[in-house]
Amino acid sequence: MSRILPAELDERLGTDDEPLLLDIRPESNYDGGAIEGSRNVPVYDDLRGGDEAALRRRLDEIPDDREVVTVCKMGIVAKRATRVLDEAGYEASTLAGGMSGWNGYERGSLGYKIRSLWWRLRG
Numbered sequence: 001m002s003r004i005l006p007a008e009l010d011e012r013l014g015t016d017d018e019p020l021l022l023d024i025r026p027e028s029n030y031d032g033g034a035i036e037g038s039r040n041v042p043v044y045d046d047l048r049g050g051d052e053a054a055l056r057r058r059l060d061e062i063p064d065d066r067e068v069v070t071v072c073k074m075g076i077v078a079k080r081a082t083r084v085l086d087e088a089g090y091e092a093s094t095l096a097g098g099m100s101g102w103n104g105y106e107r108g109s110l111g112y113k114i115r116s117l118w119w120r121l122r123g
Contacts, residue, residue: 002082002093004069005119006105006112009095013037019067024055024081025099035071035102044072047080055084067091074098 004019012018013036021038023030024047030040041061046054062068068090070078075098085092095102096119097112104112 003075003079003096003119004093005096005116006102007116009069009102010105019069019093020063021071021095022062022068022081022085023071023099024078025072029073029099033099033103035099038071043081044077047084048077052080052084055081056088059085059088062090064090067093069093069095071095071102072098074100 021035023034023038023040024044026044027042041058043054068085070081072078075094075096078094082092082094097115
């Protein structure tokens with residue numbers, strides 16, 4: 001399963017290689033702050049509870065003409081979404097660290113820098 005680091009995603013935003021950002025968090029979380037241009041398909045609670053069918057029922061809302069990057073709070077539940085998308089034939093990746101990682105990247109926080117180093121070391 002593929003993942004993308006926040007810095008890598010940032011480099012691709014606004015380019016011809018820009019992925020579709022699929023934010024799976026609940027609508028209230030999404031409304032409280034999201035990556036610009038992302039699309040909300042709020043299946044986080046379903047996936048967290050083991051219900052992958054909730055996302056499968058909504059696949060027709062997700063274009064398959066470009067890579068999809070799944071986004072959640074920390075990147076853990078988004079991995080499940082990425083797996084479902086992979087199985088359905090999409091090119092999909094998970095945003096490492098989710099919105100927490102993205103926000104840390106944007107702030108340049110020490111926590112983000114440490115996590116980013118860890119992600120790169122893990123490959």
